[in-house]
Amino acid sequence: xxxxxxxxxxxxxxxxxxxxxxxxxxxxxxxxxxxxxxxxxxxxxxxxxxxxxxxxxxxxxxxxxxxxxxxxxxxxxxxxxxxxxxxxxxxxxxxxxxxxxxxxxxxxxxxxxxxxxxxxxxxxxxxxxxxxxxxxxxxxxxxxxxxxxxxxxxxxxxxx
Numbered sequence: 001x002x003x004x005x006x007x008x009x010x011x012x013x014x015x016x017x018x019x020x021x022x023x024x025x026x027x028x029x030x031x032x033x034x035x036x037x038x039x040x041x042x043x044x045x046x047x048x049x050x051x052x053x054x055x056x057x058x059x060x061x062x063x064x065x066x067x068x069x070x071x072x073x074x075x076x077x078x079x080x081x082x083x084x085x086x087x088x089x090x091x092x093x094x095x096x097x098x099x100x101x102x103x104x105x106x107x108x109x110x111x112x113x114x115x116x117x118x119x120x121x122x123x124x125x126x127x128x129x130x131x132x133x134x135x136x137x138x139x140x141x142x143x144x145x146x147x148x149x150x151x152x153x154x155x156x157x158x159x160x
Contacts, residue, residue: 005109005148009140015040015125015132016092018047023088026055035139038125038132039096046132048096049121058087058095102127112141 013032016025016039029037029051036051099119103111105128115124116138123135 005144006112006136006141009144010134010136012134013037016050018093018096019091021088022058022090022092025050025092034137035122038135039092040132044131046102046125046127048098049123050092050096051122054095054097097121112136116141
């Protein structure tokens with residue numbers, strides 16, 4: 001792995017199975033303390049990402065993602081949950097974000113920046129020999145960039 005600003009924020013993870021049920025997978029993401037986790041197929045290959053956004057896509061009706069504003073939607077969250085509580089028994093595969101965001105251990109900081117800028121993901125999965133073993137979160141990447149900028153420029157001078 002290159003000597004990068006990310007080394008200190010790399011988090012080792014156990015990926016979800018792409019056929020895991022939404023209820024179980026959502027709880028696993030929360031317990032991992034991450035906004036999302038990578039998911040893999042039965043053969044261990046990267047299948048996508050499941051986390052906060054994907055869970056909400058499974059729970060709320062599909063049209064919610066198309067709305068510019070939900071101001072006219074008056075139903076309570078309890079109504080939405082009641083209508084879609086069966087989603088907890090669906091496999092996550094249908095809701096995975098499948099953008100090509102997997103990187104190998106030879107990634108660069110700039111490559112991660114490009115992925116976070118051009119894809120709506122909260123984690124970038126890292127793989128060795130095709131096996132996902134870690135993630136870098138967008139929040140951790142941001143904090144590392146700010147720290148690097150501060151150390152390069154004298155510690156946080158502002159342009160006010």
